[in-house]
Amino acid sequence: MSTDIRDDTRAGFTELFGREPEGLWSAPGRVNLIGEHTDYNEGFVLPFAIDRRTVVAVGLRDDRVVRVASTIADEVVEIDLADLSPAVLNGWPAYPLGVVWALGEFGADLTAVPGLDLFIDSDVPLGAGLSSSAAIESAVALALNDVWQLGLDRRTLARVGQRAENVAVGAPTGIMDQSASLLGQVDHAVFLDCRSLESELVLLGLSEAELAILVIDTGVKHSHATGGYGERRAACERGAAALGASSLRDVTVDDLPRAQELLDDVTFRRVRHVVTENQRVLDTVEMLRSEGAVAVGDLLDASHQSMRDDFEISVPELDLAVETAVQAGALGARMTGGGFGGAAIALVRLGDLSRVQVAVDNAFGEHGFGQPDTFVVVASDGAARN
Known part of the structure; x- marks a missing residue:
């Protein structure tokens, strides 16, 4: 990932929201070396994280509003946490906002956490089969896990991303993409058992x-x-x-x-x-x-x-x-x-x-x-x- 994307994300957040973000988080796209359409059949997959990443800048708010913006769209989408549900989500905001909703399914008390401003940039190609969606979900999940101090482990965050994609986005995908994005390491593939969710790094x-x-x-x-x-x-x-x-x-x-x-x-x-x-x-x-x-x-x-x-x-x-x-x-x-x-x-x-x-x-x-x-x-x- 180039420093330009990080700099652009930080600058985009500051320009749009008028303040500095709490921090930047990023997650990679993935290439699946082999194992296609086996994940939702509880089988085996062998993806690896790639050097193309999605970056999210996050700032906490003092109210219950979540605002999300991205370089891929001109709009700023705003919603109150009390109104957040899959039924009201559509288009690209369903990916980051779906993660916010899904965290509530995995233990986050959405009635007690503060609102957020999110700004997203990416160099993962869209629609190319390199899982730009999981890169968004994983970056947002890791960021919110930190700023909301939820204490969830990475395997659970992968399940959060999958839940967002299945329910909020409406795509019946397995857990491979989020697992690769969250568990990858340099020069290794992630050998994942999609039934037990046990994983092993393979050189x-x-x-x-x-x-x-x-x-x-x-x-x-x-x-x-x-x-x-x-x-x-x-x-x-x-x-x-x-x-x-x-x-x-x-x-x-x-x-x-x-x-x-x-x-x-x-x-x-x-x-x-x-x-x-x-x-x-x-x-x-x-x-x-x-x-x-x-x-x-x-x-x-x-x-x-x-x-x-x-x-x-x-x-x-x-x-x-x-x-x-x-x-x-x-x-x-x-x-x-x-x-x-x-x-x-x-x-x-x-x-x-x-x-x-x-x-x-x-x-x-x-x-x-x-x-x-x-x-x-x-x-x-x-x-x-x-």
Whole structure:
């Protein structure tokens, strides 16, 4: 994160609210190395926090009003804490204000805490599948935990962010994004069991291996609050119920022949993606520990094929990005995030970065797609006070 964003956030707060903030807090976006749509199925995921962050400046008030503003919108949204509920939230303010509401669900006495002024800035791309939403939620949750002296731990703050996104925003997402944003560490991925919420840091060792993660932002915007995401989640729940499982976490690769007999074709393919993706996460963790990141390319490729064919959440731009990156020398590539747009990632040797970027740019031009934004991300620390 550049000091410019911190300076801009502080200056924006001061200009708008006429005083200095209590402090600045920030939280990163994330790249999911592997494990897509497994989180809400109580499975396994392997994301890492990235060096793109959302910053929030916070000032306490002497009344019960919360005001929130951001560089992404001209409006200042104001609401009394007594009137705060998911029913009255919409648009981008639902993310920070949803966190305020959700903290009340996790023990904060919203009748006793003071009001707040919040100003938000970010360099996490919006709608790119890098979880700009969780970056907002995590930064705000950590900030309010501090200024309201709530004493909640980071795993609980991740649940607060998820609750805000599920109820206030209306997106039926799992807990992966908030966990990565709050628990990440430099050069490590967060291996998260989404059933127990136990997590473990796994060394990536990318720079030592002379590798990089290249993000290819297609520019195709997506939203988890739209129907496709919810439809996939509902199909997973139907499949688990038909198989007599509480969630797809309890279904293994060996169960797939029986699943194919019991389920319609679409539901079966949704189930097959989640079950095989869970196994790919476990295999990736084992590969990272035993052979290093250079060995995981084929697993990334298989993950994308599963999302494209079985879960059907890719789009032509993502498929082109993945195919072109691999043809140009990437060790592996896959779309990342919830799908229906957003970004792909490619595991690339440092010496091949320029060739892969040029190849992707040229391929998008030849297909008449808008120019993609390509950039390297580095595994970074999670949310912090700045």
